[in-house]
Amino acid sequence: MAKDRFDIKEKxxxxxxxxxxxxxxKETGVNYLYVGRGYGGGLTPxxxxxxxxxxxxxGYKK
Incomplete structure (x- = not known):
């Protein structure tokens, strides 16, 4: 996986x-929600x- 494939849109x-x-x-344009709390976290589209x-x-690469 490329290091620059993902971009943080909001934090x-x-x-x-x-x-x-x-x-x-950036390759597919799909948006994901990440929630981190303490030592745990989750990622979902x-x-x-x-x-x-x-x-x-x-978000797509041209």
Whole structure:
């Protein structure tokens, strides 16, 4: 996997142990939500109302 494949679109730190990020895959444009808390965390694709992945059009490599 390329080091520069993913881009952090938004980042919010809620307290010392909790942060959320929206991460974009630059090759596919798919948006992911990452939530980290303490020593744990989770990553999931962001979905629209129809259950399809949210795509950032300018996230694609040209």
């Amino acid at each position: 919010e730190t809620m307290n010392l142990l909790t942060e959320t990020m929206v991460i974009v895959d 962001l979905l629209d109302a129809d259950g399809k992945p949210i795509i950032t059009k300018d």
